[in-house]
Amino acid sequence: MIFKTVSPKETQKLAADLARKVAKSKPQKHACVFALEGELGAGKTTFIQGFAKALKIKQKITSPTFVLMRHYKLGTGNWKLLVHVDAFRLKDWRDLASLGIKDIFADPGNIVLIEWAERVRPILPKKHTKIHIDHLEKNTRKITIISPNGLSQ
Ligand code: ADP
Ligand code: MG
Numbered sequence: 001m002i003f004k005t006v007s008p009k010e011t012q013k014l015a016a017d018l019a020r021k022v023a024k025s026k027p028q029k030h031a032c033v034f035a036l037e038g039e040l041g042a043g044k045t046t047f048i049q050g051f052a053k054a055l056k057i058k059q060k061i062t063s064p065t066f067v068l069m070r071h072y073k074l075g076t077g078n079w080k081l082l083v084h085v086d087a088f089r090l091k092d093w094r095d096l097a098s099l100g101i102k103d104i105f106a107d108p109g110n111i112v113l114i115e116w117a118e119r120v121r122p123i124l125p126k127k128h129t130k131i132h133i134d135h136l137e138k139n140t141r142k143i144t145i146i147s148p149n150g151l152s153q
Contacts, residue, residue: 003143004136010051011043011133011141019054022111027078028149033112033125035117038133039077040088043141044115047131048084051113055082063088063115069099080109083140087116 005011024034034051036044049061057072063086072082083104090096104110105125117124129147134144145151 001006001145003145005043005141005143007139008043008046011046011143012053015047015050015056016145018145019051019146023055023077023079025149025151027108029108029129030125030127031083031105031107031112033105033128034111034113034131035124035128036113036131036133037150038114039088039135042133042135043143044131044133045086046144047114047133052082052084055079055111068096069101074111078109080107081111082109083112085112085114087114087119089121090116093120094119097123119149122123 004015005016036047038044041111046060052061052072055074056112057074060073062085068082068085068087068090071148072084074080074082085096087096094141102110117143120151127148129151134142
């Protein structure tokens with residue numbers, strides 16, 4: 001599915017709608033993984049802020065610049081943890097492997113959102129939702145969501 005948003009708020013609303021769908025969906029065998037791609041300033045963090053807010057996460061989500069990964073507790077049904085990864089500063093996907101990402105991917109109670117996912121492609125689970133954000137104009141973004149389990153409908 002392709003969406004066009006004309007403000008950060010609209011991007012956050014799109015993300016919130018997606019988050020609510022995920023929260024309602026039945027957990028699978030593994031974590032629910034979102035691979036976010038797009039240049040610096042595209043809106044990946046903005047998207048994740050909207051997503052997290054819809055799941056009642058109260059903390060302000062920022063890009064984990066020095067910390068590669070942040071965990072937020074979820075209190076919704078079967079979901080336990082939202083994990084926010086920013087691979088921008090990562091030199092090698094193997095560095096993410098050494099942080100225990102495989103265990104995080106293996107837990108069906110986790111929702112994992114990864115910024116700069118193209119940098120860690122070899123380690124991504126096969127079944128993940130891709131979110132590609134293109135910067136069209138100052139406040140306009142094209143957001144392409146490709147989901148293996150119909151989440152983008
Ligand atoms: P990234 O994490 O991809 O580097 P950020 O989310 O940190 O990007 O930054 C996106 C910037 O673009 C923010 O300053 C945000 O306010 C701005 N922006 C303007 N229009 C939009 C839009 N339609 N969607 C998302 N962000 C937008
Ligand atoms: Mg970011």
